[in-house]
Amino acid sequence: MTASDDPLAVGQQLVAILDEGRRTGTYKLAVAVALLDLAVEQVPADPAAVVSINLGQLTERVMDLYWGQLRPFLGSDLKQSTDGRSVLLGAVAGLRAKVPGRREVPLETAQRLVPHEYQRCADKVLRFLVRYPLKRLQRAGRSDTHECFLYDDSWLGSDSVTVIADHGNQVELYPGIGHALARLAPLLKPAFQLAWVHDVQRMNKAVLGNEPDIAHHLFGADRVSLARPAEILVEEFGSVCFYCASVVTKHRHVDHVLPWSRVPLNGLSNLVIGCRRCNSDKSDYLPEPVHVARALDRGRERLQGLADSINWPSQFDRVDSAARGLYSTVTAVTPVWHAPGRIEPLSRIDFVWPR
Ligand SMILES: [Zn+2]
Structure with missing residues (x-):
């Protein structure tokens, strides 16, 4: 039985991503949460159908996740990677800086206010996602061997816009995976968010100490006014x-x-x-x-x-x-x-x- 025949197996393989040990960044978690959200919104009538995930939409969802999280917490900028600021966070933080005084607005509002800066940011984030977390999502830890259980990742890893366009600017979930992800979303999303919270706590220990619960800051509904x-x-x-x-x-x-x-x-x-x-x-x-x-x-x-x-x-x-x-x-x-x-x-x- 392959994973796509068995939603539980898909869930187990996704959970294995959480167990991979010390992550150096939260990007895989962001991609996983964005995929779960998109799967809910695109659930096919036929459970066995192939669902295509548009990379532009996936990029928007990932940007949206970080958009609210990048507002200061108790006066500090929280790190989301262990090796300094990444291309992705730098790009989203740069976009936030272009919306002066009105940063706690939805990302879509920022897109209206500063469309060119938004597009530049989205282009950067998309190429980063294709190069790193989408390529690595299905690998636990640093292992080179892996099973593609969500989508074919053999062409990912390049950040060439031509290569991305040649693949229709999308990844195709294997038959049955879209439906499985939509069903699993209520179970798995909280698990991914919890792992994300732990990662951010670990990466910001110096600032946070044993401090406060940052789950609300990262994922609460009041990230925008x-x-x-x-x-x-x-x-x-x-x-x-x-x-x-x-x-x-x-x-x-x-x-x-x-x-x-x-x-x-x-x-x-x-x-x-x-x-x-x-x-x-x-x-x-x-x-x-x-x-x-x-x-x-x-x-x-x-x-x-x-x-x-x-x-x-x-x-x-x-x-x-x-x-x-x-x-x-x-x-x-x-x-x-x-x-x-x-x-x-x-x-x-x-x-x-x-x-
Ligand atoms: Zn009432």
């Missing part, structure tokens, strides 16, 4: 809880309809105003699908127009495809959140995201 989307949502839809329709006066929350811990979507299409009770009760649960449908029923154009007015991403299509990926790969017993105090299993085993 949601003050501007909150204002525009209230202006347009009123200061009313999206879930229970109560008027929200104090303790207004911006809620990620699809939970941030599952899919990192800060776009306006995934944001609603919630009361404190609904927001804290819903927490990291997947919502009942009807809530996501209602969020998108606010209208693609309307959400895009509102997002544009505050220079914010809308991510309508990503919310739609992530919902499809999440609901089509969870099991029927998965608890979903309906309303405060009401968490029930997703009711239909053959659930199809209804859009």
Whole structure:
């Protein structure tokens, strides 16, 4: 049986990446997390299908992961490699520096504000990924022998733009791997994030000591300020809880309809105003699908127009495809959140995201 026939074997091989010992950088972890996120958003209807991962999209996801992490922590810049600053981190830090005074904005906003600098950064990061972490992801440690279980990596390792273009600017996941990764994502993503946290703690011991938990800094939902989307949502839809329709006066929350811990979507299409009770009760649960449908029923154009007015991403299509990926790969017993105090299993085993 090959890995692609057996999602559990794929999971075990991915976990082996975590066990490889002292990593000198966090890049493989970033690529793995980005692949898991992309797999959820691109889950094929046929579980055995080949899924192509566009390297431009993979690059964006990796940049997005580091984008928020590069803001100072307790006044220090955290290292993410043991051998000084890498090309990748240097490029993303350089881009951040080009967005003065407005650094805690989503990466997509930075792309709008400084498009040329963004493109230069993305080109550098893409070539770095192809040269190093994508080439090495399937090798444990420094070993030269390895089994390609995710994608063919024989052509990777060059950073020639011609070679990358000749391969269609993509890696092709082996049959069944895309679906397996989407199913494994809820299990594996937290494991990769935890390893990432440990690496960053180890690499910054001098600065952090035994200090604080940096998991929230690295992966929390508040890596960007949601003050501007909150204002525009209230202006347009009123200061009313999206879930229970109560008027929200104090303790207004911006809620990620699809939970941030599952899919990192800060776009306006995934944001609603919630009361404190609904927001804290819903927490990291997947919502009942009807809530996501209602969020998108606010209208693609309307959400895009509102997002544009505050220079914010809308991510309508990503919310739609992530919902499809999440609901089509969870099991029927998965608890979903309906309303405060009401968490029930997703009711239909053959659930199809209804859009
Ligand atoms: Zn509420």
